[in-house]
Amino acid sequence: MRQPGVRFDADVNTRQLCDTINPGEHTKSGEHQGHKPMRQLPSEPIIVDLTALDPVPCPCGVARRGLLHPNNQLCSLHRVTLSANAQVHYHKRQTEVYYFLEGDGQIELDGEQQAVRPGTAVLIPPGVRHRAIVKPGGEMTLLNFVMPPFDPEDEWSE
Numbered sequence: 001m002r003q004p005g006v007r008f009d010a011d012v013n014t015r016q017l018c019d020t021i022n023p024g025e026h027t028k029s030g031e032h033q034g035h036k037p038m039r040q041l042p043s044e045p046i047i048v049d050l051t052a053l054d055p056v057p058c059p060c061g062v063a064r065r066g067l068l069h070p071n072n073q074l075c076s077l078h079r080v081t082l083s084a085n086a087q088v089h090y091h092k093r094q095t096e097v098y099y100f101l102e103g104d105g106q107i108e109l110d111g112e113q114q115a116v117r118p119g120t121a122v123l124i125p126p127g128v129r130h131r132a133i134v135k136p137g138g139e140m141t142l143l144n145f146v147m148p149p150f151d152p153e154d155e156w157s158e
Helices: 014-021
Strands: 056-058 061-066 076-082 095-102 105-109 112-116 121-124 130-134 140-147
Touching (some): 105 121, 130 140
Antiparallel strands (some): 056 061, 061 076, 095 121, 105 112, 105 130
């Protein structure tokens, strides 16, 4: 049974998906006009051990960024550990999906806070100001799927 307000993959039509991945105009018949070439998709599988990657500081804590490969323009995957509240930030081009693995806290989206716990997934479209909020003395771990792949030039703060 579907939950009210929940969108399922089957609800997304091809035109919406195409606009999400590669914006452009469509004719009345649905054909694409003025599109840039489609993003380069991986031609072979990519395997990464996120725990073996060096951690780097980020507005959300410390990240281990994987799937960053020249043949992959689809997404990157980060394992992020938060031990303090993240800085509010946003992206102009990137969409993120946070999937919380460990710890309880909150996610702030455009100034509104929502409780999160292990198993919670959050889709964050471009332009949404966001941050994860850790309980005092706590820690949270999440997987962050970034589409297109992470670009440090697309990280903005107020």
